[in-house]
Amino acid sequence: MAKKLDLSVKVGALELKNPLIAASGTFGYGSEFADFVDPASYGAIAVKGLSLNPKEGNPMPRIVETPAGMLNAIGLENVGLKRFIEEKMEYLRTLDTKVIANFFGNTVDDYALMASRLSEVDGVHALEMNISCPNVKAGGIAFGTDPKLAREVVLAARKETGLPLIVKLSPNVTDIKVLARAVEEAGADAISLINTLTGMAVNLDRRAPALANVTGGLSGPAIKPVALRMTWEALSAVKIPVIGLGGIVTGADALEFLCLGASAVQVGTANFIKPLSVLDILSEIEHYLTAKGIGSVTDFIGTFRIP
Amino acid sequence: MCSLPDERAGRETAATITLSQPLGGGYHRLRFAPDTPARTVPGQFVMVRVRDGVAPLLRRPFSIHMVERGEVELLYREVGEGTAIMTGLKVGDIIDVLQPLGRGFGEGGEVPLLVGGGIGVAPLLYLAHSYLAAGKAPKLLLGGRTERDILCHDQFSCLAIPTKYATEDGSLGDTGLVTALLEDEFKAAEKLGALSVHACGPVPMLAAVARLAEGAGVACEVSLEAHMACGLGACLGCVVKARDGGYVRVCADGPVFDSKEILWP
Numbered sequence: 001m002a003k004k005l006d007l008s009v010k011v012g013a014l015e016l017k018n019p020l021i022a023a024s025g026t027f028g029y030g031s032e033f034a035d036f037v038d039p040a041s042y043g044a045i046a047v048k049g050l051s052l053n054p055k056e057g058n059p060m061p062r063i064v065e066t067p068a069g070m071l072n073a074i075g076l077e078n079v080g081l082k083r084f085i086e087e088k089m090e091y092l093r094t095l096d097t098k099v100i101a102n103f104f105g106n107t108v109d110d111y112a113l114m115a116s117r118l119s120e121v122d123g124v125h126a127l128e129m130n131i132s133c134p135n136v137k138a139g140g141i142a143f144g145t146d147p148k149l150a151r152e153v154v155l156a157a158r159k160e161t162g163l164p165l166i167v168k169l170s171p172n173v174t175d176i177k178v179l180a181r182a183v184e185e186a187g188a189d190a191i192s193l194i195n196t197l198t199g200m201a202v203n204l205d206r207r208a209p210a211l212a213n214v215t216g217g218l219s220g221p222a223i224k225p226v227a228l229r230m231t232w233e234a235l236s237a238v239k240i241p242v243i244g245l246g247g248i249v250t251g252a253d254a255l256e257f258l259c260l261g262a263s264a265v266q267v268g269t270a271n272f273i274k275p276l277s278v279l280d281i282l283s284e285i286e287h288y289l290t291a292k293g294i295g296s297v298t299d300f301i302g303t304f305r306i307p
Numbered sequence: 308m309c310s311l312p313d314e315r316a317g318r319e320t321a322a323t324i325t326l327s328q329p330l331g332g333g334y335h336r337l338r339f340a341p342d343t344p345a346r347t348v349p350g351q352f353v354m355v356r357v358r359d360g361v362a363p364l365l366r367r368p369f370s371i372h373m374v375e376r377g378e379v380e381l382l383y384r385e386v387g388e389g390t391a392i393m394t395g396l397k398v399g400d401i402i403d404v405l406q407p408l409g410r411g412f413g414e415g416g417e418v419p420l421l422v423g424g425g426i427g428v429a430p431l432l433y434l435a436h437s438y439l440a441a442g443k444a445p446k447l448l449l450g451g452r453t454e455r456d457i458l459c460h461d462q463f464s465c466l467a468i469p470t471k472y473a474t475e476d477g478s479l480g481d482t483g484l485v486t487a488l489l490e491d492e493f494k495a496a497e498k499l500g501a502l503s504v505h506a507c508g509p510v511p512m513l514a515a516v517a518r519l520a521e522g523a524g525v526a527c528e529v530s531l532e533a534h535m536a537c538g539l540g541a542c543l544g545c546v547v548k549a550r551d552g553g554y555v556r557v558c559a560d561g562p563v564f565d566s567k568e569i570l571w572p
Contacts (some may be wrong), residue, residue, distance in 0.1 A: 001493070025542075026537075026541065026542065028539075028540060032539045032540040032541040032559065033539060033541065035539075036317045036319055036405065036539065055555065056553050057543060060547070061534065062537075062543070062544045063534060063545075064534075065363060065365050067361075067362060067366060068361040069361075070365060070536060072536070072544060074542070074543045074544065077546075077554065200336050209497060214322060220364055221361045221364070222361075249361075269536075271541070272365060272366075272542055273356070273365060273366065274319065274403075275539065276354070
């Protein structure tokens with residue numbers, strides 16, 4: 001019998017049993033999906049983005065479907081740090097997978113405090129800083145689009161945590177390489193990209209925006225080519241591991257990012273379409289690697305060549 | 308809700324279309340036989356992936372109209388691309404369904420008043436069956452713009468439950484709104500405490516129903532509808548304002564709510 005395929009990967013010090021991470025904001029706190037799929041099928045779960053205090057989020061409508069994608073302007077609604085620790089961690093700790101605490105803030109001090117507090121939570125294996133969410137009118141957007149601010153906020157969080165620190169980058173910038181280098185210099189252990197692309201939809205019946213927030217974040221298959229391009233650029237700019245995401249719904253999609261050199265990938269909108277996506281993607285990866293005679297995901301990562 | 312043989316309560320399952328029937332006026336009945344049946348309660352909903360691929364990308368939510376011999380029936384109005392594709396499905400076609408989802412209707416009083424506006428009648432047939440089976444004496448109050456918007460005559464009439472109609476143009480039953488029928492029921496009731504209200508329809512109707520029921524001190528449940536992405540409580544795309552602050556999720560906290568949970572517009 002052939003040797004079992006090794007799906008495990010390392011993102012710096014963070015070891016994952018497989019390269020699939022549930023993207024923040026698309027998998028709740030894990031338990032929401034438990035009736036439909038074992039959340040521990042993922043190599044890691046990036047939980048819904050957390051802030052120090054609970055956040056109510058934006059008015060409705062918050063989502064709208066677009067060609068091969070969707071726009072969302074949820075407004076980072078979340079239960080806040082305290083309820084996350086008290087109500088959500090107990091379940092997450094029971095799962096045989098890694099927990100990545102995604103967080104955001106409105107000031108440098110917020111980020112530092114969140115990094116510090118989350119580092120003390122039993123069962124959190126890594127942190128992911130959202131410095132890029134395009135849905136928040138104050139704060140977030142400035143950090144992710146200005147290299148100086150990005151460096152400052154990552155430095156501040158870095159000082160407060162010994163856990164692997166992943167910085168999630170915004171694609172809404174002219175040159176992703178500049179931002180990638182800035183957060184690497186500030187001490188990020190890894191980069192994840194891309195967050196959603198800022199977009200807009202018009203309700204022609206009402207001649208009004210389709211989203212109450214007017215603009216929203218575009219996700220889904222529509223953004224995959226942009227995500228691949230930016231992953232490629234980030235990989236060329238930094239030495240730290242890069243986690244690729246944006247429009248992954250099939251095993252082939254995931255393999256494309258891994259082939260470029262991404263150490264792992266995140267699956268987001270696909271969870272909405274099909275809760276069992278994680279299992280389908282994993283089995284498609286297995287089939288591909290087996291057919292190609294490649295024994296492990298790590299052997300496959302970074303095998304992309306420009307002839 | 309009963310538990311299934313294994314630990315997971317919900318299912319993503321392939322399902323074969325067994326009936327596709329246009330009802331006129333853009334309304335449609337669609338019945339399917341899931342490969343893996345699920346135990347459902349009235350008021351719960353399903354998410355249908357109308358076809359593979361990326362257009363349309365998201366599933367479409369539908370309340371469960373009826374469940375019989377393991378087959379699930381939906382009643383919907385064609386409103387866009389997704390429902391148009393659904394209507395084009397033929398008997399024998401396969402769809403991908405997530406079910407059952409959400410919180411359904413509660414036990415109800417001795418005399419549950421089932422109040423439907425237009426397509427809001429959809430979850431009430433299954434509910435009527437369930438209340439009859441539980442030995443209750445449900446009544447049905449249906450409203451719509453015209454007679455064409457009053458659906459499921461046949462399916463309800465074989466249940467032989469007291470039914471009243473109201474149409475805005477007077478083409479069937481009383482002229483006016485279904486809320487007037489509800490007011491009459493409250494006035495005529497010997498014992499308000501025996502009543503419970505279970506309503507589904509447009510938000511202005513539900514808000515009026517909730518006001519009336521609360522005014523009369525009658526327990527009232529409403530079934531809400533919303534655009535959804537996941538249907539599982541994760542995306543937070545289908546929320547409504549809660550009376551005690553913040554938002555509740557139509558998919559996971561509902562779609563059936565105690566009317567007092569909702570901050571009505």
